[in-house]
Amino acid sequence: MSKDIVLITGSCGQIGTELAVKLRESLGVDNVIASDIREPNEILKASGPFESIDILDKASLHDVVAKYGVNQIYHLASLLSATGEKNPKLAWEVNMGGLLNILDLAKEQKLNKVFWPSSIAVFGPNTPKVNTPQEVITEPSTVYGISKLAGERWCDYYFQKYGLDVRSIRYPGLISYKTLPGGGTTDYAVDIYFKAIKDKKYECFLKEDTRMPMMYMDDAIRGTIDLMDAPSEKISIRSSYNFTAMSFTPEEVYAAIKAEIPEFRISYKPDFRQAIADSWPQSIDDSVARADWNWQHEFDLAKMTKDMLSNIPQSILI
Numbered sequence: 001m002s003k004d005i006v007l008i009t010g011s012c013g014q015i016g017t018e019l020a021v022k023l024r025e026s027l028g029v030d031n032v033i034a035s036d037i038r039e040p041n042e043i044l045k046a047s048g049p050f051e052s053i054d055i056l057d058k059a060s061l062h063d064v065v066a067k068y069g070v071n072q073i074y075h076l077a078s079l080l081s082a083t084g085e086k087n088p089k090l091a092w093e094v095n096m097g098g099l100l101n102i103l104d105l106a107k108e109q110k111l112n113k114v115f116w117p118s119s120i121a122v123f124g125p126n127t128p129k130v131n132t133p134q135e136v137i138t139e140p141s142t143v144y145g146i147s148k149l150a151g152e153r154w155c156d157y158y159f160q161k162y163g164l165d166v167r168s169i170r171y172p173g174l175i176s177y178k179t180l181p182g183g184g185t186t187d188y189a190v191d192i193y194f195k196a197i198k199d200k201k202y203e204c205f206l207k208e209d210t211r212m213p214m215m216y217m218d219d220a221i222r223g224t225i226d227l228m229d230a231p232s233e234k235i236s237i238r239s240s241y242n243f244t245a246m247s248f249t250p251e252e253v254y255a256a257i258k259a260e261i262p263e264f265r266i267s268y269k270p271d272f273r274q275a276i277a278d279s280w281p282q283s284i285d286d287s288v289a290r291a292d293w294n295w296q297h298e299f300d301l302a303k304m305t306k307d308m309l310s311n312i313p314q315s316i317l318i
Helices: 014-027 042-047 058-068 081-086 088-109 143-162 185-198 217-229 250-258 273-278 287-293 301-317
Strands: 006-009 032-036 050-052 072-075 113-115 169-171 173-175 201-204 212-216 246-248 265-268
Touching (some): 006 058, 014 042, 014 217, 058 088, 072 088, 072 217, 081 088, 081 143, 081 273, 088 113, 088 143, 169 217, 173 185, 173 217, 185 201, 185 212, 185 273, 185 301, 212 217, 212 301, 217 287, 246 250, 250 265, 250 301
Parallel strands (some): 006 032, 032 050, 072 113, 173 212, 201 265
Antiparallel strands (some): 212 246
């Protein structure tokens, strides 16, 4: 059996950096190629090979795959929800054009597997808000969500039409101390911890009672790798799996932080991201993922808060 040689696109982002480090621990430093259009951060520079790639340049993608003998791709490069609303056409071009380049390349080169992340942004204002089921009306209201919904259909199409082993999960809001927020509507739940440490105060761009699905990055990375490691016959969803750990509001995460930092204060000034958040679910039913490939989360709000606050000072000093 050939060894796994992985290419990660968008590796400078919130997920990509930590995923690259984790995969390098298990697969070997030289077998995980990080890539991005941006300059690599110090973590990526120090931990293994890096290639500068524009995902809209299919020739460059092909060259890197051939150079390293890549047989798996984790395609993470995209423009996120809030950033995408500022430039919808660019978001569509990057998110959709990049995915189709990856799918075509994987088909042509007969790669073993492709991972592509979808998002809770595929859901819309008419989607049931509580325990949103796997199969449900979507109708996204942002260009990010529209591109993710279209991407889900393309992934399923390439599996059904060409037998390409594509796997995907709908990420909720992701929280990590290792990378700064990247332009997503759920990113308040990252920024609030940094501000609690730095300033002891935070102005939130969402209302205090805005409940959304969330997940600590440790769980997200482990779940992603578990999905990719699962036997093909266990994968019943080829569009994208619902995937979650917890749901909370800004006021609840504020209370969790205040229990650790009593002097912390919060204020609220909702902006355009409030309408985006209001169109998304409050909680997710991910029972299909739990049944198919035994997904289990480990972090709740209290455990995550303690871990974030104990690690952020180190990340600030890096």
